[in-house]
Amino acid sequence: MRAFDYVDATSVEDATTFLQDEADSALIAGGTELLVLMKNKVINPRLLINVKSIDGLHRIRADGEGSLTIGSVATIAELGSDEVVQRSFPILADAIRVAASPQLRNMATVGGNLCQKPRCWYYRGSFDCFLKGARGCHALNGQNRGSGIFGRSECYAVNPSDLAPPLVALGASVVIQSPQGRKQISLADFFTLPRGELLNQTILGRDEMVVEVRIPKQPHRSRGVFLKAMERKTWSFAQASVAMQLSRSDDRIEDVRIVLGAIAPIPWRATAAEDALRARALTRQLIEVASAAAVEGAHPSGDNRYKVTLVRELVKRGLSALLNT
Amino acid sequence: MAYIRKIGFVLNDSPFSLGVEPNKTLLSVLREDVGLTSAKDGCGHGDCGSCTVLIDGEPVKSCLVQVGKVEGKRVTTIEGIGTLGDPHPIQQAFVDVGAVQCGFCTPAMILTAKALLDKNPTPTRDEVASAISGNLCRCTGYKKIVDAVLHAAVLVKGAPRKESHAQDSTVVGKSVPRLGAMEKAVGIAKYGADLSMPGMLHLKVLRSPHHHAEIASIDTSEAEKAPGVVAIFTAKDIPGQNGFGIFDKDEPVLADGKVRRMGEAVALVAADTVKAARRAVGKIRVEYRPLEAVFDVSTALREDAPRIRPQGNVCFTRRVVRGDVEKGFAQADVVVENTYNTPLGEHAYLEPDAGIAYIDEEDRVVVHACSQSIHFDTREIAAILGLDVAKVRFIQATTGGGFGGKIVNVGFSGLLALAAHKLRRPVKLVTTRDEVFLTTVKRHPFEMRYKTGATKEGKIVACEVRILSAKGPYTVYANGVMTRAATQAVGPYDCPNVKIEATAVFTNGPTCGAMRGFGSPQVTFAMESQMDQIAARLGIDPLELRMRNAMAPGSRVATGQVLQAPVPFRDTLLAVREHYQEALAWAQQESGEHVRRGVGLGSMLFGIGKTSLNNRSQATISLLQNGRVLVLCGASDVGQGSDTVLAQIAAAELGVPYNSVDINSTDTAIAPDADYTCASRQTYYSGNAVRTAARALKEKILSASSELLGRSSESLIIDRGHIVVKGSADKAMPLGELARICAKEGIPLAADGSYERATTRLDENGQGDPYPVYVFGTHLAMVEVNTKSGDVQVKHIVCTHDVGKAVYPVGLEGQIEGGVAMGIGFALTEEYVPDKTRNLRDYRILRSTEMPEITTIFVEIPEPQGPQGAKGAGESSSLPTAAAIVNAIANATGARVLELPATPKRVLLATRNNGR
Numbered sequence A: 001m002r003a004f005d006y007v008d009a010t011s012v013e014d015a016t017t018f019l020q021d022e023a024d025s026a027l028i029a030g031g032t033e034l035l036v037l038m039k040n041k042v043i044n045p046r047l048l049i050n051v052k053s054i055d056g057l058h059r060i061r062a063d064g065e066g067s068l069t070i071g072s073v074a075t076i077a078e079l080g081s082d083e084v085v086q087r088s089f090p091i092l093a094d095a096i097r098v099a100a101s102p103q104l105r106n107m108a109t110v111g112g113n114l115c116q117k118p119r120c121w122y123y124r125g126s127f128d129c130f131l132k133g134a135r136g137c138h139a140l141n142g143q144n145r146g147s148g149i150f151g152r153s154e155c156y157a158v159n160p161s162d163l164a165p166p167l168v169a170l171g172a173s174v175v176i177q178s179p180q181g182r183k184q185i186s187l188a189d190f191f192t193l194p195r196g197e198l199l200n201q202t203i204l205g206r207d208e209m210v211v212e213v214r215i216p217k218q219p220h221r222s223r224g225v226f227l228k229a230m231e232r233k234t235w236s237f238a239q240a241s242v243a244m245q246l247s248r249s250d251d252r253i254e255d256v257r258i259v260l261g262a263i264a265p266i267p268w269r270a271t272a273a274e275d276a277l278r279a280r281a282l283t284r285q286l287i288e289v290a291s292a293a294a295v296e297g298a299h300p301s302g303d304n305r306y307k308v309t310l311v312r313e314l315v316k317r318g319l320s321a322l323l324n325t
Numbered sequence B: 001m002a003y004i005r006k007i008g009f010v011l012n013d014s015p016f017s018l019g020v021e022p023n024k025t026l027l028s029v030l031r032e033d034v035g036l037t038s039a040k041d042g043c044g045h046g047d048c049g050s051c052t053v054l055i056d057g058e059p060v061k062s063c064l065v066q067v068g069k070v071e072g073k074r075v076t077t078i079e080g081i082g083t084l085g086d087p088h089p090i091q092q093a094f095v096d097v098g099a100v101q102c103g104f105c106t107p108a109m110i111l112t113a114k115a116l117l118d119k120n121p122t123p124t125r126d127e128v129a130s131a132i133s134g135n136l137c138r139c140t141g142y143k144k145i146v147d148a149v150l151h152a153a154v155l156v157k158g159a160p161r162k163e164s165h166a167q168d169s170t171v172v173g174k175s176v177p178r179l180g181a182m183e184k185a186v187g188i189a190k191y192g193a194d195l196s197m198p199g200m201l202h203l204k205v206l207r208s209p210h211h212h213a214e215i216a217s218i219d220t221s222e223a224e225k226a227p228g229v230v231a232i233f234t235a236k237d238i239p240g241q242n243g244f245g246i247f248d249k250d251e252p253v254l255a256d257g258k259v260r261r262m263g264e265a266v267a268l269v270a271a272d273t274v275k276a277a278r279r280a281v282g283k284i285r286v287e288y289r290p291l292e293a294v295f296d297v298s299t300a301l302r303e304d305a306p307r308i309r310p311q312g313n314v315c316f317t318r319r320v321v322r323g324d325v326e327k328g329f330a331q332a333d334v335v336v337e338n339t340y341n342t343p344l345g346e347h348a349y350l351e352p353d354a355g356i357a358y359i360d361e362e363d364r365v366v367v368h369a370c371s372q373s374i375h376f377d378t379r380e381i382a383a384i385l386g387l388d389v390a391k392v393r394f395i396q397a398t399t400g401g402g403f404g405g406k407i408v409n410v411g412f413s414g415l416l417a418l419a420a421h422k423l424r425r426p427v428k429l430v431t432t433r434d435e436v437f438l439t440t441v442k443r444h445p446f447e448m449r450y451k452t453g454a455t456k457e458g459k460i461v462a463c464e465v466r467i468l469s470a471k472g473p474y475t476v477y478a479n480g481v482m483t484r485a486a487t488q489a490v491g492p493y494d495c496p497n498v499k500i501e502a503t504a505v506f507t508n509g510p511t512c513g514a515m516r517g518f519g520s521p522q523v524t525f526a527m528e529s530q531m532d533q534i535a536a537r538l539g540i541d542p543l544e545l546r547m548r549n550a551m552a553p554g555s556r557v558a559t560g561q562v563l564q565a566p567v568p569f570r571d572t573l574l575a576v577r578e579h580y581q582e583a584l585a586w587a588q589q590e591s592g593e594h595v596r597r598g599v600g601l602g603s604m605l606f607g608i609g610k611t612s613l614n615n616r617s618q619a620t621i622s623l624l625q626n627g628r629v630l631v632l633c634g635a636s637d638v639g640q641g642s643d644t645v646l647a648q649i650a651a652a653e654l655g656v657p658y659n660s661v662d663i664n665s666t667d668t669a670i671a672p673d674a675d676y677t678c679a680s681r682q683t684y685y686s687g688n689a690v691r692t693a694a695r696a697l698k699e700k701i702l703s704a705s706s707e708l709l710g711r712s713s714e715s716l717i718i719d720r721g722h723i724v725v726k727g728s729a730d731k732a733m734p735l736g737e738l739a740r741i742c743a744k745e746g747i748p749l750a751a752d753g754s755y756e757r758a759t760t761r762l763d764e765n766g767q768g769d770p771y772p773v774y775v776f777g778t779h780l781a782m783v784e785v786n787t788k789s790g791d792v793q794v795k796h797i798v799c800t801h802d803v804g805k806a807v808y809p810v811g812l813e814g815q816i817e818g819g820v821a822m823g824i825g826f827a828l829t830e831e832y833v834p835d836k837t838r839n840l841r842d843y844r845i846l847r848s849t850e851m852p853e854i855t856t857i858f859v860e861i862p863e864p865q866g867p868q869g870a871k872g873a874g875e876s877s878s879l880p881t882a883a884a885i886v887n888a889i890a891n892a893t894g895a896r897v898l899e900l901p902a903t904p905k906r907v908l909l910a911t912r913n914n915g916r
């Protein structure tokens, strides 16, 4: 790694000011992602701005009315063992249980998890690629077992976060701050397809940081499922995942969100499947229709064809699990 | 210039502050700045967990913690929880239960377990497995580790310790504390990377980025001027012979004019710091002229293929022919023909190769590093440096696993020796995980065409086998691997007509060498797959078919060697029979949707010792004046536990307490040659050498005491460290006193022992007696196959092994469980793909949560020639697992997987082709 220095930020303002003042800087939370990027020389910042030191930013607060505010430097382990999360947002707890290893979950933060870079073999290796400012994507005709089947842009790498799909399914929003001020946007809008000048999977600007994540109260009788397909039994990045949250009234589906993970550069809303379900009663037949709709428009590029079947199966399994609840 | 920041934290309960370079990880600060080396660097990328420490009581991977993160926090390393004199109950439990093998993963495992038990004092097996799922272990198969954590949970509450037998002398067959285990558990055992010396330089290697190229020029001028650089070496600096190897000295230490594989060492930099050395490596300019590279056998064997070696691309062929296969096939009622493929394999020992070298007070070049073949390495290094063997000394550092990968690893130790010799200064070389994956030898990939014929009664009458292996550009162990594969290709079955040919072919792929089993895991997979297909064709139960063909005393192996009793192969089949019946019933029960259950068997034979080669082991044992016994025997313990077994044999033969025996197996200046740790040979060969030495010493002791006590030596015995008159309860004299008196009188109480068994060279038809003794075994696998996804879950493995005598039962179980874990990996997940497999994330060795239940059954029929009746078992356990699993997949689905690993994709494809 290149020589660098670090500062302990004392407040969010402090951190973003450093970001603004030092062009060659990066935020460090748990560091479990940043250090790997630096060891692989993908990025070489001069200044690391520690955000773990910001007072109170690790807090997870329930407001008693069913919503939850998560400080961005809360660790994944803390979030996973939070009682409110386990009780009210079990799909998030389920996702955390299968994300990374126990030791990594103790270090890794929620903000860092949402801001992690793709695990694409070319991006992490010593290749030029679109995300590093070159033209084209090697994965198109190269190693593409892990590549996306939706949201094709100039880069085929998928978003690896296991927390993003359940959070999007729960309708979470993020609070972002820069020296210019604070804003709250939906988490779904936080993620974006890399294209043109935007060499990133989020809209986060150079001098912005994620301050907190908010999960709203879920409708009455809302139920969810999180499923993750992995190449191995424990802790590996998803081949595909699905987070779904669904509420019913008089057995008709009112509200539904189905979010697919690791199959596009962003957490991917399966809107066609949602449309197929809305205002109907969940039946085996409908599940078939919806799971087929979930992969409508998929465009695999080679070795990632298996992901189409995988997604259809995951959606089907997820919906089936909700059938009798 | 390095920039320093001051940081403060609480380290093992004491406030601590120091100046550090802020770009360091907590791991490197602990190891380099604080000097605590118990947290290990197994990968540097968060994959292995061996760097785990506790921060505020929670386990984290310190290789991914920037040091600034611990400001004001509590950091706990293994040194903070217990010491050699006062170990923590978890450390005690790890030692007592036998959860420590090479020990590289141990401190991290114990810390992770501590954090779990602090939160959850009564965890279940599953909770333990999932808590340690971020920590890899390559040796144990995790079973004993989980056992240890559960045992620790009761020890913490004050339950009594397990019986240790440490003070007994009749310790053969008892589970004594493993020698060196507590040192590993408390973090003071020193592995290569933990060693340092004042004034030491650091080495880094420039490696070839090409698979095949001529080196037009090497320009080191700019690199030499870089700050901190002391010297740069290339092939021209090698004073002696620039080549090493067991069969052919054809592998260069530093490439000379040509590189023949990617990662080949081209230049060596010595500098003040690792960083300076690494930077200088980047400044060496090498001009390559790329040549056409060849990777597969069929291309390499073409007439017009580029020549990788001047003599052509055929490296070695072994033929084994007995009887007449054509006649055999004519008698056969069924003939089964298939082509099987197995991948390149990586040992994935957790400790990346590391060590130091220096010049000692007797002007010897000393290499102090990991190894499993210290005496051989010494001879190779002497030749490379052009020195007399007496001027080279190898000291084996605690070695974090080997599995064949650290045999004659002179491509690594030779560089250390070269730099120390040329510079006459201490030097250190620590390889990275990437380098280990790129440069170390791999398991030979095999393509195996099998044609097997049987009569309708189920008698195997003919077997024709053609094996081809793309072995990379250097010979290494090819002759041994091909010969073992050929001689064992028909497994433990009496087959009168065989025609086997095994050829290793030079390519520009990774160099292949020895890996646990030397070609036998590959052929066992193929032959056992053939057996099940014959069974299916004939409608005979697979267990019954094996019984009908099982070797027995008087049977001949493929080389014509006649087996002497005992031949306990049938016994292993009988031992598994009841489990097999139960498993078949289990498979009939309801399983989940799309899930089918299956049961499979795999059997094996394995010849102990290096094939048709000299296998001599030597040992010297002395009685010291403090009453302790010192065994000197250069049999490298790489975690498999040979030190313990040899100490047990010495204690039992001499009649002294186990804990009064010390052993040095690590230093070539002291410990006599006991050949390499390979081919499961140490218990048998070195065990016999120790037995011989112990018996000779016992005679000396008794005759010396008979003179002193004025009694006939027949009337005296040694009992628990004392000379005792037979039939009386009185202890006549402690051994220490005897030793002191003898020393004054000038009577040496030391004796040598040596052991060798005649084997014969194989003739041109591969006929002869290549091994003194064989071991047998049978594994039973119970699997669940998801017919939709192709996913295979192994639920239970039952293993029965013919071991002669289990000298150290807990250690043996641990060896077997570790072998099973490796076997499952070979069957389902492990595949090294050049250019793609770079680390422990890409190469999937099993994790704790991926282990099935394992039941181990020893078949103990004493081997008359074995020390205390023992044979050897280091490798046998990893042979039949893959076959059993693949047969179980076929039993579940009808799908026959012919290529390993049986990934979901291959299983699905096989189901589509021939499944039900």
Ligand SMILES: Cc1cc2nc3c(=O)[nH]c(=O)nc-3n(C[C@H](O)[C@H](O)[C@H](O)COP(=O)(O)OP(=O)(O)OC[C@H]3O[C@@H](n4cnc5c(N)ncnc54)[C@H](O)[C@@H]3O)c2cc1C
Pocket: A026, A027, A028, A029, A030, A031, A032, A033, A034, A035, A036, A051, A072, A073, A098, A099, A100, A101, A104, A107, A108, A109, A110, A111, A112, A113, A114, A115, A116, A117, A160, A161, A162, A163, A204, A208, A209, A210, A211, A235, A236, A237, A238, B045, B046, B047
């Ligand atoms: C071996 C391994 C296995 C893994 N497996 C999984 C897995 O299965 N599933 C999964 O989801 N993840 C997995 N991960 C990724 C892991 O979850 C992330 O590394 C972690 O969540 C990142 O959090 P951190 O706090 O360590 O981030 P850091 O490394 O500190 O930061 C990551 C990135 O986010 C930026 N950043 C951090 N905090 C903020 C903030 N508040 N605002 C804006 N930017 C910020 C940093 O600048 C950096 O670019 C794995 C990682 C490893 C090393």
Ligand code: FES
Pocket: B040, B041, B042, B043, B044, B045, B046, B047, B048, B049, B050, B051, B052, B061, B062, B063, B064
């Ligand atoms: S060294 Fe840290 S996880 Fe391997």
Ligand code: FES
Pocket: B099, B100, B101, B102, B103, B104, B105, B106, B136, B137, B138, B139, B140, B350, B400, B401, B639
């Ligand atoms: S004992 Fe675990 S890696 Fe060797």
